[in-house]
Amino acid sequence: MIKNFFREDLKDFKPYDAEKNEYRIRMDANESYLHFPDELKEKLLEAVKDFALNRYPDPTASDVCRAYADYAKVDFNSLMAGNGSDELIQITSNAFINDGDKVMILSPDFSMYNIYIKLAGGIPIVFDLDEDFKLNAEELIDNVNREEVKLLFISNPNNPTGGVISRETIIKIIEGCNCIVVIDEAYYEFYGKTVIDLIDKYENLIVLRTCSKAMGLAALRVGFLASNKILLNELRKAKPPYNLNAVTQTIAEVVLRETEIINSNIKAILEEREFLLQGLKEIENIKIYPTNSNFVTIKVNDAEKVNKKFLEEGIKVRSFKAGRLKNCLRITVGSRAENEEFLKVLRRV
Template identity: 55%
Template structure:
């Protein structure tokens, strides 16, 4: 049987299912509600038209890395581009993990940390957040060292809670954990604080960034930022030509005009405040404070609430088990989308 050639350790895996996308209101994927403006799209059209299609892309994505380094206030030797930050997570796993190595992460947190750990032959160790969905920092450090983990992954702000770990506590974790520490700053723009300035202070620190939350989800571009020693090791595993020429060209245009990003983020933050205020007035909803482009809410019956929203062609993120079983993660939408959600978010016990 052909199944005899399959990996036994992946027998219980399910393929990642992002779900269908043909909803009238899409508030489930933490995308930006703003598309690029007409003037910018025309610039991109000219760039795409002038692209060289018969040659491989720049293997190191040098231009876009240089521009992002300036945007992130780092040196260009400290940055690597990836096909989304997902690929950066995969590169980290395949660079450092041997079969049976342990990796620590919060629970809940971004699911791809555990998935890529397993695919690389590692063992994910989940550390549950407390009842307030906050991290016991000292307990986490103790667990990581006791279990002798090789990598720690922490999204900050956290996905899906929207909560943050303070800079002081991030530094405690970097200094206290005897392993590589990966801080995923996918939602940095909505929080405004970073640990990227410490990449050369700590030899065990890696920072991840993405363009997917700031209006460029379609081009699949992420960045890995770290010191020279770790970077040289990671480059051994990075696939050649991993970021295509069109993505590089589009991103280069955008990062030449970072004010486009700042304006987009500002509009999202305005809508986050609006949605928070309106949701807080609905009896029966518990809100968790968010420093991201989404809000996590707890409702009496999340399954029924989501079904009712789906019936109105509104999609939000739901969770089937654990602390978030009765929670919905609602991406910040446009004013029209947010009002549509508010009109239809009737609660059931």
Template identity: 35%
Template sequence: MSFIHNWLRADIQAINAYHVPKSEDMIKLDAMESPFPLPDELIGQYLAYLADAELNRYPNPSANELQQTLRELMDIPSEFGVLLGNGSDELIQLLALACETGDTILSIEPSFVMYAMIAKFTRLNYQGIELTDDFEIDLSTMITAIETHKPKVIFIAYPNNPTGNAFDRSAIENIITSTDAMVVLDEAYYAYADDSFLTDIAKYPNLILLRTVSKIGFAGLRLGLLIGSEDTVSELDKLRLPYNINTLTQVSANFLLQEKDEINQNAKAIITERSNLSAALSGIEQLTVYPSQANFILFKAPGANALFEALKDQGVLIKNLSAAPGLNDCLRVTVGSVEENTSFINIVKSHYG
């Protein structure tokens, strides 16, 4: 047996690394990225802005200027605290590190896989509570689970990934008020949703929001943010590693995220295309299409594996979820450009024609 196998925790050896499929030369509709590249007229300005970056120095430790840019972009009230991370994943891990040995993280299933993975990495207990057949929260089941497992943290993606729906607001409010746990609403897809709990942070001391710039056009920046009460964020900041947001991300994001009109225009275009794509999929009688408040659509397709492979063979990559619990024969497609969506839907129609 090799040194690493003697040295590494057995439970880590037993899992698979997070897999990212190859996507070169393909229409990439698998990862909820924006289809819109940086406009040509901004590229020169952006490169000139980067020229002033002092790469010989450590980054601004608190990224104060970037924090202010994010507050203005997302209309974050000044009385709330903001904590930045390398994507939301780092912030999820930070919340797990705030827990004590033996604590429990609770979430819904199916949902974002990193909640369970990070619980495992940090040696916390994890409890996944199944959604109903139509991917809604069963409130009585959820409350019973909270009373039984007494979680330290509850993660709820709002809207949910991979199902795309936003849960009933009153159900979320009931969960927040029924527990001493920190309730973390992951609003990664806030730009495409009809509702947000941003202003509710003032009402609920145990409420935190997560957001990211990945879904609004800047996945390459790896920038997420945690929003909570000032005292909550101040305490959690003690767990943040020094200089965690690098200089290029800070400088790039501070320039690019000031293009609020462009970002909002692109989000509206995605919402329009989401409606068109959902209607086109719904017109194929073999498919079951689920409602979405995100920049992707979940649908159930008979023989999902065969459809996934047919799409891949013709240069379109989507996400195959059919092997995941509760998602039998389900596929997830990111809403792309008009041209990308047309290519995708034509292949699906041909497959079932």
């Protein structure tokens, strides 16, 4: 039987299910609701109109890395570009994990960490946040060192809670853990605090970033990894040679140079987040978790019932049915009209 050739350790493995269904209002995937102005669209068309589609792309994505280095105020030589930060999580896992190696992840946290760890042959060790999704850093450090884990993944701000760990606490974790520490700053722009400036100070630090959220380039799939030369040398061993296509590199470089548009979009999203939060605070029987991201996570009495009503209205939010997030809904910040429509339906429910 063909199943005899399958990996035994993946027998009960469930692939990540990214829905493709169309909805009237999409507030489930933490994308930007904003579109680029026509002038920028013209620049993008001009940049790609004479493209040499018969040639392989720059394997190091040097031009777009230089653009991101200027944007993020880091050394160009400290960066690696990836096909979304998801690929950079996979590259990190493949570069450092041997079969049976332990890797620490938080619960709740970004679900793709668990998937890539298992695909690399690693063993995920879960450390639970408390009931309010806060982290006990001392206990985490003790667990990391006692379990002798090789990697620690932390998203900051956290996805899916929106909560954050202070810079001081992150530094304490980096210094206290005898492992490689990966800080995933996918939602950095909505928080404003980072440890990317410490990548050369700490030999065990990797920082991840993405252009899918604040920059509005989710369709392109482009992310960046920042670290020191020693770790980057190992990471390059696991990176495919042409992992970021030429069209993506070109478009992303143009957009990254448009800092005024990026900053204006971030400001608009933060204003809409505040509007959404104020509206949620006026509704009874829900718990709102503090957020420093472009989404808000709430807890209701019966998330399945509430989500069913949203789907009937053509509104898609992220609904959690089990585990630490049971009865929670994660709502991506939308436009003013989308936020108003969401709040109107939630009030009725």
